[in-house]
Amino acid sequence: MVEVSNLKKSFGTLEVLNNVSFEVKKGEVVAVIGPSGSGKSTMLRSLVHLEQVSGGSICVEGDYLVKEGVYTNQQGIKRVTSKMGMVFQHFHLFPHLTVRGNLELAPRLVKGETKEESRKKAEELLQKVGLADKAEVYPAKLSGGQKQRVAIARALMMSPAIMLFDEPTSALDPELTGEVLQVIKQLAREHMTMIVVTHEMGFAREVADQIIFMDNGEIIEVGTPDQLFLNPRFERTKAFLQRSLK
Numbered sequence: 334m335v336e337v338s339n340l341k342k343s344f345g346t347l348e349v350l351n352n353v354s355f356e357v358k359k360g361e362v363v364a365v366i367g368p369s370g371s372g373k374s375t376m377l378r379s380l381v382h383l384e385q386v387s388g389g390s391i392c393v394e395g396d397y398l399v400k401e402g403v404y405t406n407q408q409g410i411k412r413v414t415s416k417m418g419m420v421f422q423h424f425h426l427f428p429h430l431t432v433r434g435n436l437e438l439a440p441r442l443v444k445g446e447t448k449e450e451s452r453k454k455a456e457e458l459l460q461k462v463g464l465a466d467k468a469e470v471y472p473a474k475l476s477g478g479q480k481q482r483v484a485i486a487r488a489l490m491m492s493p494a495i496m497l498f499d500e501p502t503s504a505l506d507p508e509l510t511g512e513v514l515q516v517i518k519q520l521a522r523e524h525m526t527m528i529v530v531t532h533e534m535g536f537a538r539e540v541a542d543q544i545i546f547m548d549n550g551e552i553i554e555v556g557t558p559d560q561l562f563l564n565p566r567f568e569r570t571k572a573f574l575q576r577s578l579k
């Protein structure tokens with residue numbers, strides 16, 4: 334469903350992605366782990382064209398965003414990026430809109446949905462993330478966990494084929510991470526295809542079909558959670574996990 338090959342990206346002289354390649358199959362949950370600064374966010378942001386890569390290919394459902402370093406046209410970029418919903422560490426909600434307004438804006442503007450259509454969908458999704466009673470509330474009145482659940486519902490409003498999460502719980506107090514992880518787990522049970530950059534090792538182990546371990550702009554090891562957590566062959570991941578879990 335998602336094929337990434339030989340991605341390259343530098344910021345000035347700093348090489349941040351060095352020949353990153355991986356594949357995500359339909360319905361799969363892929364967790365991306367690795368030390369701070371290893372290029373995880375940059376890789377994820379590249380998929381939705383928030384970063385421009387200097388080489389490599391990104392193909393989603395057979396549609397290329399970039400092929401061997403050459404980007405498709407504007408229309409193609411829109412088509413590919415609209416297949417993906419992105420959730421950021423810091424929520425990025427519109428502060429001047431209510432929860433309902435945050436959810437309904439893009440479907441109305443981008444997809445031309447009617448008020449009735451977008452309202453019905455917003456109500457269903459707020460129910461799904463446990464915030465049916467917050468539709469008329471402004472983001473400032475919500476906890477971090479609630480804001481992130483709104484951000485997830487907002488991304489789902491566009492009916493993406495794949496959801497991307499960039500450290501969705503890193504900005505939350507520990508007692509609020511559970512409610513957000515529960516929503517992501519529910520999506521996994523519904524076979525939503527997802528790529529989740531995370532420092533939550535327990536979550537990665539429980540939910541992911543594949544774990545990608547990145548370090549220094551490279552994918553070092555890829556495997557199932559059991560392989561990465563238990564098999565002595567995956568030495569570098571294990572050393573990282575031991576440091577993280579201390």
Ligand SMILES: Nc1ncnc2c1ncn2[C@@H]1O[C@H](COP(=O)(O)OP(=O)(O)OP(=O)(O)O)[C@@H](O)[C@H]1O
Pocket residue numbers: 344347349367368369370371372373374375376
């Ligand atoms: N816009 C930018 N300009 C310059 N350097 C950048 C920019 N964005 C990221 N970097 C650098 O690229 C490297 C990779 O950053 P990235 O955020 O992708 O890492 P990460 O693995 O997601 O880290 P973390 O877990 O801390 O979020 C870091 O050295 C970072 O400082």
